[in-house]
Amino acid sequence: MIPSLQKQGNKQLNALRKDIEELFWEGVRSATPEYLSPEFWNNHPDLCEVFKNPLKKNYVFALGKAAYSMALSFQKFFPVEAGFILTKYDHLPKEIQRKGQMDVWKCREAAHPIPDKNSELFAREVLDEILQLDEDHQLIVLLSGGGSSLFEIPEKGYLLKDLIELNENLLKKGLSIQEINSERKKYSAVKAGKLLNKLKAQLKVYTFAISDVLGDDPNVIASGPSYPGSEYYVMGNLTSSLRAMEKKAKSIGYEVNTISDSWDFSSEITAKKFVDELLDGDTNPKKQAILLGGELVCPVDGTGLGGRNQETALRVAILTEGYHTDREWLFLSCGTDGTDGPTDAAGGIVGPGITQKMKEKGWDPKKELLNSNSYPILKDMEALLFTGATGTNVNDLLILLLAERNS
Template sequence: MSTKDDILFLFEQGIKAANPEFLFEDFWKKNPGLEQTFNDQNKKLFVFALGKAAYSMAMSFSHYFPVNKGFILTKYGHLPSEKLKMREDSIWKYREASHPILDQNSIDFGMEVLKILKELGSNDRLVVLLSGGASSLFEVPIDGYALNDLVSIQDQLLRSGKTIQEINQERKKYSTVKGGKLLKELNEELEVFSFVISDVIGDDPNSIGSGPTFPSRNYFILGNLSRSIENIVFEATNLGYKTKQISDTWTESTKETSILIEKEFLTALESPEKQIVLLGGEMVCPVFGNGLGGRNQEVSLRVAILLDKHKVNREWAFLSGGTDGTDGPTDAAGGVVGNQTISDLKAKHWDPIEQLENSNSYPILKDVDALVMTGPTGTNVNDILILLVDSAKA
């Protein structure tokens, strides 16, 4: 396989490790007592699945326990088309709303599910399946805030380059369901359990999906980025790569990240072995101009520009991708670049630096087949960045 084949395979293995099916399987093995609780049929089981991984989490959970009723609220394009078309069946209601900025559906469906949840009582058991993206998908605003107000606020926050923790802290101020407020809306006799896939650095429950059901006693984190990075290290070692893991809590800017990758690239060249450098987290990416892209595509373009300066006789590849399969407001998970990327861009009459200054990475990477296209993955555990450097030729 080529270096590009290897890097796409390894990214895929990172996503696979965060699949809800595997996460629940491991969780129930480690928590047999809790599994027994859910096998108790004395209470009706209602499942509210919320976030980009909502559908796959709901289906995985229902493989283990009989769900009486459920509500799935996820991002546009993340439901199977037949489910979206039917909108509901005997058990589930299927709904989609907007991400990363909310829309009217976020509020309408937020109010719809809240009304249902308020009707649950002591004879019911509520399971909340939470994943990244929930903050914009599920909203019931406080009095005095209309949709246009919230859209304007969120757009400014996302363009500011603030961290997701800072953004979600602001979101809580105008919400009646974020920051544990959802629990306060429910019957105090209702038994509530939360199972979470973390897309937040440090797995802070206050920040994951803006914490609608935290703090609470029955709150469990199923999976996170560390698990995905570990699986990539395992698979890369099997492929013969010497591995180096820098961090799985990376929060620097795309510019600073690209400079780090350049340094790691030069260090890797000092050894003849084939090598992998791994980084995970959620980069900061202020938006300039009116271009189209995302933080993973931008850092890929930045790395391509920096590494192209070093004309080396060794094959290399760099990939940065969102494990949810989407990067910013695009249909790409991220970007994958290599030795020929800048030459290919110039052959297509693109000026990479000019496009970078306009935050316009998507169309130019697309033009040279340098986008990572996975489609919705059914999970969401931050971003994975991979640098591969092939062995030196004899």
Template sequence: MTETAATLHARCLALFQAGLAAADPQTAVGQCLLVEDDRLKIRLAPESERCRGGEWQKIHLIGFGKAACAMASAARAAIPRHKLAEPGIVVSTYENTVAVAGCEVLAAGHPLPDQNGLRAARRIVERIRAVPAGDLILLLISGGGSALLPYPVDGVSLADKVAATQLLLACGADIGQINCVRKHLSGLKGGGLVRLAAPADLHALILSDVLGDDLSSIASGPSVADDSSFADAIAVFQQKAVWDKVPGPVKDYLEQGAAGLRPETLKSGDPLLKSTSHSLIGGNAVSLAAVERAAKSLGLPTRVYSHNLRGEARQAAEQWVLDSKTVLDPARKQTSAMLAGGETTVTLTGSGSGGRNQEMALAFALAAERHGLSGRWCFLSAGTDGRDGPTDAAGGIVDGDSLARMRRAGLDPQAALNNNDSYTALKAADALLISGATGTNVADLQILLMYPY
């Protein structure tokens, strides 16, 4: 069957939707909460027979992240009403905030923390400290939770912490490096919530936005041990050659911590962890597998290019173009699919607008032209949360005609890439993927469909 550009475009979008559906937070939460004889049982993993139970008097819902509202709604639907301590507290981004019955819903800033986030964090700390022994704190954690709950350590202001985060984002630090620093500047992250929760029990349902599902990195690990150190946090800034730009109070606190004058994050083996457990209910690997199943169900020869796509977005895009040229079989008159999941980075050197997925889409189109990628193709790169960087787009979807459309609009796509202005270039080519807030966040998905002429 001959594939038109419009058909490839529609198929890319349909496959992306399959990945989003697999990350639906309400379904994931519902699968893990069971009630037997008026007693709550929590699966330790979706479809697992292993469960945690307890004779808890009351269950306190505390949710934070881009999927917090949907997760809280699902939890309330599963747990008997008389077991719930109301109101629950839910913190999400401005675009993902919706009313949840029986819950105090608060909106806060992301990716940079704001004063509303600070107020929300203080509200959660106040609530958790008041929970007695014999009750359960059920944490509902999803992507974005780290920025949404800023709770700076003594001596460091929110403005200092924001400046440090902006510094890391601008120099291309990955999420693990950013979270290492965040944990050492926070009273909640790096196991801080475990300390606050004692003597109550604590269980976390976690929707992962971190590749490899490292629990200490998801929302900066508020409910698990952290084995990084103050020295590691300092090293992040030094490796990126920005230590001299770090705000003074942040630098002082980290140096005092490295000298043993400030308390470290919660470490493995701490007795407080005995009353804490978690369930990983979804992540990027689950969504990528769903995209793969959907592609195969269409009869497409399908290959997972990467389960862990990282590095500079434009470099990753160029390598993918080079690798894709060895996969396309001109003798086969059939569309093939190459898929990936991951989270690339962008080192800002220009003054334009965009995000890592938009930059990757633009870079892919330029690399495809430069290296002569043959056939008809369509490439999609998008964030599952519906927001790519500080823009209203989830990412970009480009094809072999995208650069021509940009040039007809009077734009130089290479100059736009050099200026980190992928948003403007893609908009001119009608190549932005705008989905709106999705209510979930499991990192990014990439889809390449190729059809030989």
């Protein structure tokens, strides 16, 4: 009996792993410019006429982790006279990275989440270009998460090193993105609409954003370089991703419970919430999918390597140590941009018995947690999800799946 039960368990776990990754990718796909653009432009025919106007030249500035895919998507619908893509390192194809040019586009990469010298160098380069635009042009700004650190010019009286130190300190405190960007604006010459103040008054500016900010506040997305002052539109956000995931989960037989699409609590509180959901869900014998979307908060207490999603996964693993059930379950916490914190992982996936395996390999999970060192331990357990740059960014997606209980 034991071997057959073990085999059944592995089969269930493999099925859950397949399903949980499919659901995550459905959330990512539904937030990509390729998915969002056709419906958006179909619903805005007036804007289509504006950007197809032969008397105006379209200059496009694409900024953020989704800048490359947003730029290509815009160009599929409208003519682009010239454009500038500024995105995170390794978010451009290798050949374009090397050339720094793609057709009419200048393509640049800088650092995230802490600005570096390229953040300022390329900010000044694109600023020089858009300062030349006049009434014959229209400026289209394509914004996505990550723009705050990628595009930076210090305010008078400050140096880049001051802003680097500021960002490092803010990120370690585990503050919300609203709190972080509020501080960033004070020391920046291009955030909070200051970019627009430098442009010629007769230049018309349009901004289109894929939001990584809960509530889609344009003051916060990429720290609002073109807000207020431009016509501003949000093309996609976390809510639309969760709706797509719900539909997908139901189509493959899961009962679905979406906890929130605007979760902004700590990794500690989040892990406890999902463990409670696991305990409650275990009373229902049917297949279940518990979904959550938001931006987790995670103070850095040690010198280790990890991210807010990986830490949440490690916390769930620790909290479920010693918990036994006659069905399989899996928990995933991942960033939709494909990078969790300063790592190359999107997030973590954990299931039953993983802490025992950690200890068998010489790890002390609680010790690693105290050192903010979730990445190495989860990597050793093959409990990380690696996606590479996804081409979008709408915060974090968390999924708990429970397999059907066998009678």
